[in-house]
Amino acid sequence: MNLKTIHNVYFIGIGGIGMSALARYFKFIGKNVGGYDRVSTEITTELEDAGMKVTFKDDVEEIPEEFRNTVDTLVVYTPAIPKDSALLAYFTERGFEVSKRARVLGYITADSYCYAVAGTHGKTTTSAILTHVLRETGTPVTAFLGGISENLNSNFLLEGDKITVTEADEFDRSFLHLSPNIACITSIDADHLDIYGNKAEMERTFNAFAGKVKPGGKLIVRYGLPLQGITYGVEAGADYAIENLEIRDGGYVFDIRTPEELVTLVKFGKPGKHNLLNALAAFAMAVEGGTSPREAADALIGFKGVKRRFSYQLKTDSIVYVDDYAHHPAEIDAVYQAVREMYPGKKVLAVFQPHLFSRTRDFLEEFGRSLSGFDEVVLLDIYPAREEPIEGITSGRLLEEINNENKRLTGKKELLSLLKKTDAEVVLTLGAGDIGHEVEKIREVLSEKVKK
Known part of the structure; x- marks a missing residue:
């Protein structure tokens, strides 16, 4: 791989957190950068604002003309992309330089x-x-x-x-x-x-x-x-x-x-x-x-944090709202320890969106045990990411593993109404799926409670 001869870099999965960092790097050093992702997000919008061409259909017709030259185009893909991706097949079959993100990162560093x-x-x-x-x-x-x-x-x-x-x-x-x-x-x-x-x-x-x-x-x-x-x-x-x-x-x-x-x-x-x-x-x-x-x-002392890693969204005398990426039982345990240490005696409500059917299946008992310690638990549906459903693995099944009388399933639409009525003094949103897209709405609802 000779980056000096490459002018165009096309990312399949450009909106991923690791992929977008690489995209920014190549744009910074003067390459023409574009790519595809499944949905438009805050990250893809920022990439577009920085001058990158981003499309949202896994369709070869969507590939801009400048990325169709095999001589000076590098194609980078994430392993999270489905193997039957039409875009990945197009570039692979035509002899492009096609590489996983990790290999490119290894080359750069x-x-x-x-x-x-x-x-x-x-x-x-x-x-x-x-x-x-x-x-x-x-x-x-x-x-x-x-x-x-x-x-x-x-x-x-x-x-x-x-x-x-x-x-x-x-x-x-x-x-x-x-x-x-x-x-x-x-x-x-x-x-x-x-x-x-x-x-x-x-x-x-x-x-x-x-x-x-x-x-x-x-x-x-x-x-x-x-x-x-x-x-x-x-x-x-x-x-x-x-x-x-x-x-x-x-x-x-x-x-x-x-x-x-x-x-x-x-x-x-x-x-x-x-x-x-x-x-x-x-x-x-x-x-x-x-x-x-x-x-x-x-x-x-000057480190402010990482978004969605014990990220304070609201911090008042009457209510605290923390958002965290925790999607593994050990990570939920870490958030639990931090909350109990910092807010002893406070009522804590945890909203959890499981991530991946396979992870939920593999750690069903462990998730149940980790979530049982909170004063109240609300489960959203499993975020599938790259996976198809697995028979018998649902948020309802996980709910059965939680040893807590104050537990329930809810949808995203019903969640805001639930939070308007909660008497919890600490609210947590946990998960690596699209629960992060709900944070602003939740902060607004809880902020209104503080005003009252």
Whole structure:
């Protein structure tokens, strides 16, 4: 792949969070960029406003003429695209340079000093915090993020091409295309079992990713994971350890014990122990890459967050509304811990949209257990994404697993009426589907309650 000879880049699935970051990169370096996605979203609208041609029909007639030249056109696709896609078939059959997003990302970052964050949970927030820390401490960096950083208001940053930050996505084994200088693995919980089959195969693949670190590079891992590397955690045995943790003004104050020194009075404002660990992982990566520990620590307090990662939508004395991308039982547990820690004694209502029929089936009992702890639970229908329905797997079936008298199913239209009547003091919306499109309406409804 020679990017110098490529003039046009066409994305199949351009509206995906990772794909859109790559699209922005190619547009930034002067390429002609366009693509297809299934539906129009805020992201696709932003791409169009930036001068990219986006269409919404999987139809070869929709391909603009300039992207039909096999000589100077690169076609990038996401593995989430159906295999029977007419667009993918058109480009493949005609001999275009067709590549998965992960391979292109590996090619772009190969000649840079690359920081890569892997893990079934935490990689988006960790990579966003790392990008913020490096930028705040004067390191010019290019970053490809899997979420919208609230500091950047983007999932992409280009301020220098010698250092890159990227997520290392385990879906479809995509992260094996990367060869980072510094890698981090935050977690290896069972997930994507439609791809891996079982957790043992997932662990083997994460080990293979660990082996992709360049000679002389460093691997940073969550304390307790079955991997050899520099460890981080709240445990005393970790190489990077949190000590003297306190909660002050809705945030954390703590010390960090590094392999060399104790960094005191570190402040971080995002609630939840999972976010605290993400901050520690990013800190460790930055320091191992050469950033001053004190400067890295001081930068943490300025991190605003990632949209849809414990994202405050409303925060008043009478009601708090938080939106989160949580779509795995472990992620729901992390949100639960954060809410109970920050709002002890408050009534909490969780609205959850399950994501994927296969994930709901594979973790049915675990989802039930995780959701049972909230004071009230509302389930929306399963968001199918790339999947066809699975017989017997419905939100109604999941509801049966929830050990809570205050539980119900509802549709999106009925949800707003329900929230108008709730006496919950903390409202959560959880899920990786299109529940995020309802956030503004929900915020408006809850804001009206505050006014009354």
